[in-house]
Amino acid sequence: MTKQVIVCVDDEPTVLRSLKAELKEAVGADYLIEIAEGGEDALELVEELLEDGYEIPLIVSDHIMPDIKGDELLKRVHEISPSTLKIMLTGQASIEAVGNAIQYARLYRYIAKPWQAEDLKLTVKEAINSYFQEKKLAEQNVQLQKMNEELEQLNREQAALIAKLHEKENRLTQFLEAMPVGVFVVDRDGQPYYINSRAQQLLGRGVESNTVLSEIRSIYQVYLAGTEQLYPEQSDPLLQTLRGKSMTVDDMEIHHGDRAIPIEVWGTPIYDDEGQIAYGIVAFNDISDRKKAEAERQQFIQELFELNTNLELALDSELKLTDAASRFVPNEFLSFLGYESIAEVKLGDSIEQEMSVFFSDIRDFTTLSETMTPEDNFKFINAYLSRMEPAIVDNQGFIDKFIGDAIMALFGGEADNAVKAGISMLHCLHDYNEHRDRSGYLPISIGIGINTGRLMLGTVGGSLRMDGTVISDAVNLASRLEGLTKNYGVSLLISHHTYSRLHNADDYAIRLIDRVKVKGKSESVTVYEVFDADLPKLKAGKLASLDRFAKALDLYNRHVYREAADLFQACLELEPGDTVAQIYHNRACDRL
CATH class of the missing domain: 3.40.50.2300 (Response regulator)
Incomplete structure (x- = not known):
């Protein structure tokens, strides 16, 4: 050993x-x-x-x-x-x-x-x-292959022997006696004509004269394998040869007392010179060893099946782990880096890409969270985030990270996707607030900032812990825009970089509201408000005063404060809830 x-x-x-x-x-x-x-x-x-x-x-x-x-x-x-x-x-x-x-x-x-x-x-x-399981499996595969080759070889030899039965009748007896298989021949009337020595060994008797064809199965104890039922006449190869049919069966047994010998039988008709059936001949062989080998093969196949089942369970478990990993590292992130699996990612992998960066945050969340227990805080945040997430995913974006109650998302395709996601999220928030109101909770409001530009997307960290992130001024600007929503009392702001990449800005309820220098930026940024998700009355009022608001803003920027204040006042008369018009009206009045 x-x-x-x-x-x-x-x-x-x-x-x-x-x-x-x-x-x-x-x-x-x-x-x-x-x-x-x-x-x-x-x-x-x-x-x-x-x-x-x-x-x-x-x-x-x-x-x-x-x-x-x-x-x-x-x-x-x-x-x-x-x-x-x-x-x-x-x-x-x-x-x-x-x-x-x-x-x-x-x-x-x-x-x-x-x-x-x-x-x-x-x-x-x-x-x-x-x-040792793999070793055993390899040995069984070799053994199974060898058995199959032996069976194929045996089948080829038996087929060759059956083909030679058509040789001349004067040599048939000598030839058949030399065959290693049993041979049973009946004449055209169904009377036993010839049984070679091998057949006599298997059947336990030779030619029985004056036998009716239908009684041959009973006389020679031929049964359906595994039963005590005589072999069915319609499937009996010997009977079918006299009807001009050739056939093969392997579900036949010869019974000798309490012993059953499984046999495989090949039957074929023999024709005379006039094309009439002269004889029916069957050849048969003891297939006890083959049945045993087939049983072992079936057992082996069953073991292989069980092994395969276990493998499928393992693969299913691996898929679940992969799915779980995708909730921490989005598949889109891996795709941008050119990978299919998180296992392929290496520290320092990065790619430069133009993307739209999306930031959202709950207003006054600190004050709100102070009224809740830590457990209630987690329940609230998860309830909120789970409702907001589909708005991003459904618009071809993916969430880069959750920062407490804040969401940072990335959109690699059209800038319109990011804007549509923001509008959809604000509609979801409206439905969520109705639910909170029915449950006795105060409504919440959020701010969303979107900017589009080139950024570096990749992995950072150390040898034991790394994370995916994006680095760019475009990211910082999106965050600053989200912060500006508080100053203007609006829900959704975008930069001129995003505005210029929209397929058709007229598809949205949008207006220019300022040109500012945000913290950390030396150049001014043009800021647009997207108000598609405002309440119907507020949205209608802003649309009605859109041209007037634009003219008033132009006058204000040219320091024509009196006329600007009058126009902003007119906007407020159309819609008193227009916070941006109110801010500019106050600024213009302060400068008179």
Whole structure:
């Protein structure tokens, strides 16, 4: 019996001795535990063990070693012993190192140092079990292939024998007696004509004279396999040959007392020179070994099915984990970086992209949260955010991060998507406030700022923790615009960068309200209000005074304050709730 060896590799003798002791306790005396203090020693040890005929189910290796790193060692071990399972045991392996080990060395698992003894023992036991399951499966596949080849060979030989039955009648008896299968021949009247010696062995008797065709199955004890029912006449190959049919069946049995011999039967009609049926002939063979092999094959197939089922469950679990990961790192973020899986992402990956940056925030949230317990705060925030999220997703955006009650989202396509998302979110807020009112809670209001520009999208962090983020003045400006909504008493502001990228600004209820210098910016920014989501009366009033408001704003910017104040007053008479008109009216009056 081949001896089994587990190899442990670490450049620290103390760690190596501790690891050996724990593995010895985990696997018992059935396995040798060999150690190596470094990658080069490990490679020499593995080669020597293989040359000496040892089997290496598992190697456990540290990563940080002075001569060869763990991922390179496991890769080289995989080249000389592909079936050996590999476990990386280290506290300093990078994501890239682990990825290399998985890709090039079929890494079974990565365990961080310091390890948990029970976790290590369980992992080693599972790895060894997996190794021998894979080994058993490979051996069974070879055995199954060999059985199939033997069955195919047997079928070819039997087909060749049946084809030779059409040789001349004067050589038929000599030939049939030499055949390894049973042969049973009836004449055109259904009387038994010839039974070779092999057939007599299987049937237990020779030719029975003066026999009616319909009684042959009863006389020779021919049954439907697995039953006490005589084989059905309509399926009997011997009877069907006299009706001009050739057929093959493998569900027939010959009964001798308490013994049942499964047989495979081939039947064919023999014609005379005038094309009339002269004989019916069947050849049959004991297929007990084949039935046994088929039963074993079915068992093996069942085991494969169960293994596949377990694999599907594992894949389903992996998909669930992938889905869970996508809730922390959006798939859109990975897509922009050119990846399909979070496992591919590396620290420092980045790409420059023009995007629309979206910020929203609840007004006076600090004051509101002070009236709630921490638990109520979380319930409120999650209730609010879960209602706002679909507005972004449905408009081809994705949420970059939640900052308390605030939302930062990115839109990689048209700037219209970001604006539509803001309008949709404000409509959702209106419905949410109606729900809060029915539940006895005060309504809330939010501000939204949108800016469009080029930004860097990528990963930041350290070796143990990284996160996706965006860096750009475009991001800062979007945040500043959200802050300006409080100053103007409006819900949605966009910059001129976003405005200029709209397909058709006339599709929206929109107006220019100011040109300002925001904190941290030297250049002035033109600010537009989008008021599609205002209450119907307020929206109608702003639309009715749109031209008047624009003229008043122009006069105000040209320091014609008296006329500007009069026009702003006219706007307020149309809609007293227009906070922007009220602000400018007050400013104009202060400058008179």
